[in-house]
Amino acid sequence: EVQLVESGGGLVQPGGSLRLSCAASGFTFSRYEFNWVRQAPGKGLEWVSYIDGVGSTTYYADSVKGRFTISRDNAKNSLSVQMNSLRAEDTAVYYCARIYSGVTYVFDSWGQGIPVTVSS
Amino acid sequence: DIQMTQSPSFVSASVGDRVTITCRASQGISSWLAWYQQQPGKAPKLLIYGASSLQSGVPSRFSGSGSGTDFTLTISSLQPEDFATYYCQQANSFPLTFGGGTTVEIK
Numbered sequence: 389e390v391q392l393v394e395s396g397g398g399l400v401q402p403g404g405s406l407r408l409s410c411a412a413s414g415f416t417f418s419r420y421e422f423n424w425v426r427q428a429p430g431k432g433l434e435w436v437s438y439i440d441g442v443g444s445t446t447y448y449a450d451s452v453k454g455r456f457t458i459s460r461d462n463a464k465n466s467l468s469v470q471m472n473s474l475r476a477e478d479t480a481v482y483y484c485a486r487i488y489s490g491v492t493y494v495f496d497s498w499g500q501g502i503p504v505t506v507s508s
Numbered sequence: 509d510i511q512m513t514q515s516p517s518f519v520s521a522s523v524g525d526r527v528t529i530t531c532r533a534s535q536g537i538s539s540w541l542a543w544y545q546q547q548p549g550k551a552p553k554l555l556i557y558g559a560s561s562l563q564s565g566v567p568s569r570f571s572g573s574g575s576g577t578d579f580t581l582t583i584s585s586l587q588p589e590d591f592a593t594y595y596c597q598q599a600n601s602f603p604l605t606f607g608g609g610t611t612v613e614i615k
Contacts, residue, residue, distance in 0.1 A: 423604070433544075433552065433595055435604040447602045483551055491557050493599035494542045498551035 390414040390497045392484050397502035404474050404506070410467040410484030410499055418442070418462040421487040423495065424469050426480035426504075436482070437469060438493075452478075474506045510534050510598050514607035520615045525586045529610045531579040531596035540600035543572055543581045546593045546609075556581065557599070586612070 396408040408424070424436040437458040438447040446458050457470045467484050481501040488496035511534035521527050531541065539559040544552035554563045556572035559579055569584040583590055591614055596607040 432609045433546075433597075433606040435597075435606070438602065438604070449603050488554070488557060491599075492540065493602075493604055494554065494557040494597070495544075495552070496554050496557075496563070498553075501551055 390486070392486065392497060392499035394482065394484055394499045394502035397482065397504045399505045399507065400474055401508050402475060402506055405470070405472045406474060406504060408469045408471065408482055408484075408502060408504070412465045412467065412486075417460075417465040420489060422458075422460065422467045423485045423487065424456075424458060424467075425483045425485050425495070425498075426478075427483070427501075428477075428480045431480075434480075438487075439467070471504070474504075476506050478504065479506045480504060509603055510537060510600065510605055512596055512598055512605050512607040514594075514596055514610050517608065517610060519610060519612045521586050521612060522615045523586055523588060525615075527583040527586055527590075527612060529581045529594055529596075531574075531581070531607050533577045533579075533598055533600075536576045537598045537600035539575050540598060541572075541574070541579050542597045542599055543570075544595045544597065545590075546595065548592075552595065555594075583612075 391413045393411045423438045439458045443460050455473045483501045484499045485495035486497040488494045513532045541559045543556040546552040560572045571582050593609045593611045
């Protein structure tokens, strides 16, 4: 069974940093591309970042470019995002989402989500 | 960036009703479109990819159509478990973008 479990969320002050992780199991992690997608309270879904299977190609939404860094450790079946210079508008539930193998940029599996609150 | 516009934002419907949700892309995306269902407090669930391909395990009452800029998600006979929010997503190019969502509510 595919499992994606996020961790590392919580309350952080504006300007602070947080590192989210996503532990994967039930499939061959290195064969898949991954993303972070977030959802602000009461709002819709917003794509945040993408990483390919080997970690050589990454993309970011303009709203987080230069502040967030996505990475992966295929030996540990783990995806991460380092979030720096956090702002109130980064408050959201963050999901790690797997790209459907063979289907471009469609998310077939999602974690349960982890809340991040940026507030003083 | 490709903007995705969903309509309507809210649908009030009864069990057994046929429900149609539309999604329009600001530029042509061929068939690079997916639909997701999200229950309150839960992660989204993939329903349709490639505009019309049903994800494994998804009931056949769900169907998708369209290409280019105009797409449709249809639920042929609404069931109690279908009351949720639905999102379209363009899978054509980065930044990947979602529609604003359509909430299907119980009438």
